[in-house]
Amino acid sequence: MLSIYNVLMGLKIDNNFLQMIDIGIKSLKNSRKIAFLLLLSFGFLYAKSFPVCREYYYINENKTTQKSTFLEKILKEDPQNVECMLKLASLYLRTNRVSQAFDLIRRAYTLNPEYVEKQKISKILDLALRLSRLNELAYKNKDFELYNELGNTYYEVGIFSEAAKAYEKSLALKKPQIDIEIELALTYMNLGENAKSQEVLMDAVKREPYNFYANYYLGKLLKNIQNENKLGLIYLRMASYILSHVKVHYKKEDEKQILEKDLEDELKKAK
Numbered sequence: 001m002l003s004i005y006n007v008l009m010g011l012k013i014d015n016n017f018l019q020m021i022d023i024g025i026k027s028l029k030n031s032r033k034i035a036f037l038l039l040l041s042f043g044f045l046y047a048k049s050f051p052v053c054r055e056y057y058y059i060n061e062n063k064t065t066q067k068s069t070f071l072e073k074i075l076k077e078d079p080q081n082v083e084c085m086l087k088l089a090s091l092y093l094r095t096n097r098v099s100q101a102f103d104l105i106r107r108a109y110t111l112n113p114e115y116v117e118k119q120k121i122s123k124i125l126d127l128a129l130r131l132s133r134l135n136e137l138a139y140k141n142k143d144f145e146l147y148n149e150l151g152n153t154y155y156e157v158g159i160f161s162e163a164a165k166a167y168e169k170s171l172a173l174k175k176p177q178i179d180i181e182i183e184l185a186l187t188y189m190n191l192g193e194n195a196k197s198q199e200v201l202m203d204a205v206k207r208e209p210y211n212f213y214a215n216y217y218l219g220k221l222l223k224n225i226q227n228e229n230k231l232g233l234i235y236l237r238m239a240s241y242i243l244s245h246v247k248v249h250y251k252k253e254d255e256k257q258i259l260e261k262d263l264e265d266e267l268k269k270a271k
Contacts, residue, residue, distance in 0.1 A: 067091055082108045082115055089121065098154075098162050099135060102128040127157065138166075144173040148180055155183065160190040178204055182213050189217075194225055205235070212248045215239040216259070223266070236266050 071088040075081060085108040092101035105128040109116045116122060131153060138146035151166030167184040171177060181204050188197035201218035204211060216239035223232025240263045242248065243256070250256055 068095070080111055082112045085111075086116065086119055086121055096161055098159050099131075099165070102132040102135075105129070106132040135166075138169070142173055144170040144177070147173070148177075151180070151183065151187075155187060160187050163187045164191065176207060178208055178211060178214070182211075182217065185217060189221065189225070194221060197221060198226065209238075210242055210246055212239055212242045212246065215242060216263070220266075233267070236263060239263060240267065 068088060068091045071084050071091065074084050075088065078084070085104045089101040089104040089108070092098070092104065105116070105121060105125065109125065109129065116125065131150060134146060134150045134153070137143065138150055147166045147170035151163045151170065154160070154163035154166060164184060164187045167180055167187060170180055171184065175181075181200055185197040185200040185204070188194070188200065198218070198221055201214055201221065204214040205218055208214060215235045219232045219235030219237075219239055221232070222228040223236065226232070243260060243263065248256070250259075
């Protein structure tokens with residue numbers, strides 16, 4: 001990921017600016033007056049006519065919002081400024097606006113692939129291009145399956161905020177999807193939004209009381225995170241029963257043994 005860049009603040013002509021010119025001119029010898037004025041005028045016109053992203057003016061490192069606003073303004077004036085796109089993408093990544101960052105990287109790559117490939121941000125180029133395109137297709141086609149793929153990919157790389165958004169959009173298009181609801185609950189757990197996770201899992205268990213994963217994750221959540229030990233054990237015992245008496249479609253080949261051992265340990269602690 002690129003480090004945060006400081007950005008150039010826009011210049012404005014006002015009384016203070018004109019006074020600054022007058023003071024500068026008076027302090028110079030007569031032979032330099034015209035040159036000084038021309039240089040200042042040229043610098044101002046250049047800044048106004050050709051937006052750039054180089055750090056001529058340093059903004060406080062903590063003023064991320066100010067930086068992003070400035071870069072957004074430049075891109076509005078100059079929508080093909082690839083350098084600014086990548087700098088703004090870097091800021092978006094630092095402020096958890098991942099989907100927007102990936103869209104900018106994709107735009108920049110479309111305009112100047114050679115330049116983008118030489119930057120540090122190229123390390124995530126393939127991921128950015130793929131997810132930006134996937135998000136665009138899902139939105140255009142209102143396709144819940146594409147949103148599921150988008151959510152799964154974000155989840156796999158640990159970008160849980162974007163995974164949650166994708167799963168939510170999928171469920172808004174089609175519900176119920178019990179497997180996706182459980183994935184959304186796990187995503188909420190990773191984000192620390194445990195009340196939301198509990199609500200989703202409770203709803204899943206009500207609709208499918210013999211769903212192993214819904215019972216298992218709800219029991220784990222209640223017992224180990226929400227400190228509702230007795231209620232959590234009810235769902236963990238139900239999960240253990242389902243594991244022994246119902247055919248479960250496991251996500252991985254060796255998952256059964258791992259789940260059996262974990263449930264055994266959880267229930268032993270309760271004795």
